[in-house]
Amino acid sequence: MSAALEMAHASHLIDRLPVPRGRLTANAPLATVTWFRVGGPAEVMFKPADAADLADFLAGCPVDVPVTVIGVASNLLVRDGGVPGVVIRLGRAFADIVVDGVEIHVGAAALDLNTAMAARDAGLAGLEFLSGIPGTIGGALRMNGGAYGRELSDVVVSATAVDRRGRGHVLDRDALGLTYRHCAVPEDWIFTGATLRGEPGDRAAIAHKMHEIATSRADSQPVRARTGGSTFANPPGEKAWALIDRAGCRGLMIGGAQVSEKHCNFLLNLGTATADDLESLGEEVRRRVHETSGIELRWEIRRIGVPASVKPSVGSQP
Known part of the structure; x- marks a missing residue:
């Protein structure tokens, strides 16, 4: 077309x-x-x-x-x-961050890093881990984002969302149904904000912990590459990167896509990759891991849209 x-x-x-x-x-x-x-x-x-x-x-x-x-x-x-x-x-309009005592009211478009920095500046501990998640609060809510030993479920008090019919909802932590990299809220609901809770802490100690997280990320992950972050969720009792490594996939390439040699739970666009290259590489990794370990890796990266052979015309009328 x-x-x-x-x-x-x-x-x-x-x-x-x-x-x-x-x-x-x-x-x-x-x-x-x-x-x-x-x-x-x-x-x-x-x-x-x-x-x-x-x-x-x-x-x-x-x-x-x-x-x-x-x-x-x-x-x-x-x-x-x-x-x-x-x-x-x-x-x-969805990126405001307001500190109120030990709580932080934050819009869904606010960056996780900015939220962690606001908590640091207010002397609130417990949210440092957010500085290690390269995304927004809305995304962290949708997948119960976590890093460095903590998850959003550890700090969230409530969230606001709009459903497909435009109706607003306020959900407490239990209603969110947060488990490992999962949220029970219907997929077609759109998060608009959240209230998070920290605890009083020493600003210098909080800043030091955030610095350690930044250093750890730079040392262990391809943070300056064209990547989509952690590709697969960790299976129970296992580390996805270790399964991928044992399956011989470190450095594996399809087209312009490569499994990172620095951290093999990351896929890289070397500059010429298509989305199909990246998705095909991920599926090949899944196949090899299952072949060597019997474990089915679950995509953590969200994949949307249609292949190149299919053009978006669902909502159109002649």
Whole structure:
């Protein structure tokens, strides 16, 4: 399908969507915002002006139009054919961080690192681990993000979300159903914010711990490469990287994609990889690990969209 026809399809979809106060963009590039730097476009990108704009848009969005939300795309693989329907990306209106005593009220688009820094500046301990997670609070909620011995479930008090019909919800920690790299909240609900709790601590000690985390990441992970973070979740009682290493996958390549030699639970775009290269490499790693250990690795990287052979036209009408 030509670029002109693709744009026509996207324009038809926009014609079916509510008119928000925020920004709608047809055929919006996604590769430039993902850490892997690969993938096709969003059929339509929506950046809501605020939470009310998001709710109104969802309430008026036709139910047959797929809706996908992304953050800073640090743990995301967008397939080469792009993403059908509407991709929602929360912006500055969802990035506020407010400290109130031992609690921090934070928007879903706030960076985990910025949240950890705000806690440090307020003398709140217990949230240092967030500085080791390269993403947003919304993403951390969706996968119960964790690092260096702690998870979001250890510090979250409650979260706010909007469902596919535009209805708002406040969920306490139990309602979130957080377990290892899992959240029980329906996939089509969009997190808009959270309240986290720390405990009084010494600012210098908190800063020192965050420095140790940053140093550990730089020493053990390919933090300056085009990567999507940790690729597979750790199976019970096992380390994914060790299983991958024992399966002989360290340095394995398909096309322009490679299993990192520095930390083999990371996939790298060496500069010419497609999303298909990366996903195929991940599946080959899964196959070899299962062949050598009997263990099925579970993707931790979120994969969205369709292959290059399929163009996003689900939400369009002729």
